[in-house]
Amino acid sequence: MYAYGPVPSRRLGNSIGVSPIPAKVCSYSCVYCQLGRTRQLQTKRQRFFSEEDIFRDIIKVVESSSADVITFAGDGEPTLCSDLGWLIRKSKQEFGLPVAVITNGSLLFHEDVQKDLQAADILLPTLDAGNQDVFERINRPHGSITYEKMIDGLIDFRKDFFGQIWLELMLVKGVNDSDRQLFNIRDAVYEIKPDKIFVMTPIRPPAEDWVECPKPERVRVAEEILSESVTVKNREEGEFGVAEFKNAEEAILEISARHPLRLEQARAIEREFSEKGTLKRLLREHKIIINRYRHTNYITPDRKPERFESEAKPGSAIVVELIKCCFYRVKLKIFEKEKCYHVILDDAYYNNLAHGQLSKEELLQNCFGYFIDNAVIETLPSKIKLRDIGKQYPQFETDIRKAIAADKR
């Protein structure tokens, strides 16, 4: 299911959400992300699903509900979908509704991304930092995205975009809420020239446990420093649209997988389908869990950690053995033919593995794919590094060369 809703949105009213990408494929791994840590950190645009299938799904949902807007957002970064431009144009032609895109804005320095987004009416890009250091701490971007590139992309896009740009700033205590950081952000905002700024605080369970909301006075200071800022309400109004779901179980599981669902909203879904007891059953069957965050109970899918049994045998096809999964570090042994590589992956993997959000196949693919430039690869016993992997996997050579260059800097 690619389209869902209408979802009560803090900024957009009743919005039909469209997710044209798989869950948690993103160019950032924000510390406050409500969807957990990024499963696949990438910047390469691609077709993840058939654009016709996505559009058929949008038609179904729009026709069965009344919505104010169609919003491309999804469970990661929507601009990674190479069909985004086509989907936006087609949605506007077919339904005459405004189209919004919620994006982290990191890929706007690419001409094709800019071209695709020109068709939208409202763009809601993220701006959480005023310099490279804070950018890395809060958004944890893909290694190829610098703060400067991201800001230049936004400034450049503004020049030719006739729609509205509503910047979104997520304030995280101790990271970007000091006066100094806020003045830096304000300087960037002057250059970007958005139509509005939404100052937000993490109101749903974040990817990292240590993320905290700033004190209300810091939010007020932020609003003062950031000229033309607009404060948003602290939570959604209304209920989720569930017309396209067959029953309460499907609605609760689908919605909670992409959007943390408050307990009372889940109860309203039970009532909507007259299926009282669904929540209790889903809890009993370990399909959902209840998370408490800031005095509110949220429903999230219960994802059990996958067990990584060792299958590593030198001489066989590529096999991956999880050696150690410690705080923010995952160490793997990868055997390929007679060779053995030790791979230490960066922190974005830790939670995904620990919470079973990453299958072994995905892990293997990522080891040699998009994550290669975030991985430190050691071989035993000599010090052969990424270069050797590149020889064996020419399809990833560009990534590897980038990683080697970054290593030297």
Ligand code: SF4
């Ligand atoms: S908050 Fe958005 S940009 Fe950040 S990791 Fe989550 S999906 Fe990606």
